[in-house]
Amino acid sequence: MSPESDGIDDSQVVLYRLVDQESEEVLIAAEDLLDYFMEEDREPPETVTFVRAHQVGRARRKTERAELQVVDRQGATIGAYDIGRVSAAFRPELVPSGADRPDLGYSFLGRTCEYPWAGEIWRQWAAMGRPVEPGEWARHPSDWHESWMHVVQTAWFDSGRSATRYETGGTAVIDGSGFTTGDGFYCALGEAVNGPGGYFGWNLDALFDCLRTMRRDEASPFRLVWRNVAVSQEALGSDFTERVLALFEECGVETELS
Template identity: 45%
Template sequence: MVEKNLPTFRLVDESSREVLGLAGDISGFFVAGEGGPGIVTLVGANQIEPSRRKWDDVELEVLNFQRRMIGAYYVGRVAPDGPTASCDVDELRLRFNVTCEYPEAKEIWRHWASGQELEMGEWRRWPSSQYGAWLHVVQNAWFSSGKAAARYGTSGSVLLDGSKMVNAAAFYCELGEGVNGAGGYFGSNLDALADCLSAGPVDPPLNIYWKHVDAARAALGGRFVKSVLLTMREYGAVIRTESG
C-alpha cells in the first residue's frame, strides 16, 4: 500500500488534458545526469490504455495527498517498454523522452506532497548538496501553481543572510524566501533574477539588507556577488550590505 504522504504521479496529454494514467510511485525518472531519455517505471499504475503504443506531448504531474497538482514536467513522447497486458499493473515500464536530473527531488516532492506547511528556512535542514534540488522543486512548484516570475511579497524590505549562502542554490533559496515567503521563488540564475526584478513593482522599491556579505563572497566568489549586486541595482533595488 502506498503511504499517504507519497506523491501521486499522473500522465496527462498536454493538448487535450486527458488523463493517460496514474501511479502511486515512480522510479527511473529522478536520476543523475542531463535529464535525457530513460526507462521509467510506474509503480501501482492504473488507467493505462493497453492498446496505445505511444503517447505524444505528455506531461508528468506531481500530485499531493489531496490529488492536487503541485508540480509538472513536460516529457514529450512516452511509449511502453514492452507489452502492456493490463490497465492495472504493479509495475509498468515506459520509455520517457525526458527525465529529471535531480535524484533528490523525488524525496523533496514527497515532503511537499505531505500537506505540511512550509516554514521559512526549511531548505537549510537538508544537506547543502541537495540545495540545488530544493531550488528546482521551488521553481517547478512556483510556475506550476500559475505564479509568474515576479514579486508577490507585500513587504518592500528583504533581509538576506550571507552566512547561509554556502552555494549559489542557497543564495537563490534565501532570496526567494526573503521576497516571496516560505517556498518562494525569485530567480534561479542571473537572467531569471533579472526577469523577476523587471516584473516587480517600481513603487515601493525593493529594499535589500544583505548581512554577512563577506561570507557570501567567500563561498560564492566575488565575481558572482558583484554580478548579483549589479543586476539588483540595475532594476531599481536599494541594497545595503554589511560585513562581519
C-alpha cells in the first residue's frame, strides 16, 4: 500500500503510516512521530503527533483496529505496531491542502512503545535499509541496545521470518569485549547466527524458542565460539553466562570458550 500522490514523491520522506486494518485506508502518513517511543516510566501523552503529514484520510477519523506502520523509502512496510483504537485529535476541515505539511495529533489512548531509541533506529533502517555490515549495533551507546533488539525483533517477524537460524555458516563467533549488557549480548548473538540485523532471541526464553525451533525445522547446526568469555562473566555476571551456556548445551550447540 502506497500513499496517494499529490505531486510530491512521498515515498522518499514518509516514515509512518496509520492504517485502518479493516478497510486498509491510510488514516495519516507523515515524516515523523512524537511521543510514541518513550521511556517506560513516563506519563503517556493524551495524543501522539504526526509530524509533517503528507496524507490525511478524510473518510474515517477513528477506528477500533489501527496499525502503525514504519515504511522505507520505497513505501514498503518494514515494521508494524498493533495500536487498536485511535481517534483523530483535529478537525479535518482545518487541515490545509496542497503542499502544506501540518503536524497533526491522534489519540492512541495512552499506548506507547517503551523503547525510547526505536524511532531513531527505524529512521536509519528506513533510509539505509537493513544493516549489511556487521557491528552497526555496537556503534550505538549501550543504552540504545535494548531499542535495537526491539527493532530487530519487530522487523524480523514482520518480514515473515520465524525464530530459527537462517545463515549457513557453521560457526558463530561473539566477542565478550564488544558488549557490557545482556541486550548487547543478544545483539551480538543475533548477528553472529543470522547476519547483520539478525535475530536469535532477546532473553533466555526467546533464545530457547529459537534453539527449539531450529531443531524442529532441522536447520543446520552451528558451533558457537565465545571469545573473551571472562570479560562477559565480569560484565554480565557468572549466573547469566552459565545459564546461557547451559541452555546451549541442553540444545546440543557445541561451544568453544576463550
